[in-house]
Amino acid sequence: MTGWMMTGAWWKAPPKAIDQGMREAAFARQGQLTKPPGSLGRLETAAVDLAGMQGCVTPGIERPWIVIFAADHGVVAAGVSAFPQSVTGEMIRNFSRGGAAICVLARESGAQLEVVDVGSVESPGELPGVRDARIAAGTADLSQTAAMTAEQCQQALAQGRAAAARALDAGADLFIGGEMGIGNTTAAAALICAYTGLAPALVCGPGTGLDAAGVSRKAAVVAQALKRQGAATGPAVLTLAQLGGFEIAALCGAYIACAQAGLPVVVDGFIASAAALAAERMAPGTRAWMLFGHASAEPGHAAALSALQAQPLLDLGLRLGEGSGAAAALPLLRLACALHRDMATFAEAGVSQG
Ligand SMILES: O=C(O)c1ccc[n+]([C@@H]2O[C@H](COP(=O)([O-])O)[C@@H](O)[C@H]2O)c1
């Protein structure tokens, strides 16, 4: 019997229903504001979506919460990253000291930032602001064997669920999940291929900076993993265990738990979107609780976004991860809420409607 059969598939509990009445009221309000209907584009749809999620006709973002899940990947042994594995642990130390991009973005936007080490190889040990929740010293090489056992995948999902619960307990009104893990664009690409049926050559890209030969090697590694696994034949959670990573599974668990509790999520880039796709396949309806921060420069991100029918807010050529593209969209989401709340209506301003 597998781990989740013994302990219960908590992710199968349905997501909270979106407040459609409030969503419609917010949509109607947008139509009354002094602008041609639709002229604020995605700033309108973001405010309307948030209204449905927050159950409030004029939503707002007061307490954003960012969690970075970090872990290593056995598949780096196949030469799929431009950087050495040691960078994962080194960046955990950098997160703790406040020197990483996401630390700056969190400070600038007044967001809480938490780091959870779910499986680095070179553990940096006890550090301020870092939770040591290591499941193992990295995953197994997914091109050779299952990346995670069923039990490990269950543990990683539970870490994500626990992180979402901490955000909720602290009164968060928006959740951003970030990741750090050398090699994780290979795991993310494998998952996107398995869930969409797309070919590895269409989904694999440079990640941290592979050259063309490196990208071809990576696509061959992903093809080998899919062949070994018998692509996309089993339940979505088994695909996650086979091809994912601890931080990807933790993100997936966090997204599902947020949707169950009714906490809006802003999804980051390529890896986060692979986790979002896993979440939607494991727990249909989770997608309704997601906004998308940005389009990553990683070419395969478009495939994941399309599978999720997602239109991201920003397209700045970012390809960093850490939750940075989602955090960069936070000021824009706050502007969307302010416009929605504070603009005058046609009636208030005495402006003629078309
Ligand atoms: O978020 C993205 O779109 C993104 C695109 C490329 C790379 N990354 C980051 O780079 C690391 C993985 O890249 P790689 O080349 O080691 O697979 C990992 O720490 C990710 O956070 C992130």
Ligand SMILES: Cc1cc2nc[nH]c2cc1C
């Ligand atoms: C330095 C560095 C920082 C990162 N942050 C997220 N992924 C990363 C990958 C590298 C290599």
